[in-house]
Amino acid sequence: MNYAVLVTDHVRRYAEGLPAEMKQLFVGAHTILSENPHKGHAMVGRLEGLRRFKAGPFRLVYEVDEKRRTLTTLMISWDS
Numbered sequence: 001m002n003y004a005v006l007v008t009d010h011v012r013r014y015a016e017g018l019p020a021e022m023k024q025l026f027v028g029a030h031t032i033l034s035e036n037p038h039k040g041h042a043m044v045g046r047l048e049g050l051r052r053f054k055a056g057p058f059r060l061v062y063e064v065d066e067k068r069r070t071l072t073t074l075m076i077s078w079d080s
Helices: 009-016 020-035
Strands: 004-007 051-055 058-065 070-078
Touching: 004 009, 004 020, 009 070, 020 051, 020 058, 020 070
Parallel strands: 004 070
Antiparallel strands: 051 058, 058 070
């Protein structure tokens, strides 16, 4: 059973402004993560409890809720 994918309003607005190719990467990353949300790397320090996943030229930072079987994307950042 897949996890439901949620995104914050900020991430949704940002993703809407991406070029079509980047939107495809965004959607593709969420498809992968909905099947296995632990595929991304666990973060440490003050971001402990969150995970990150590289999708093309950007990273998604997200939180997994096992009880509700959801993952919520909190942030997109460009990979440098």
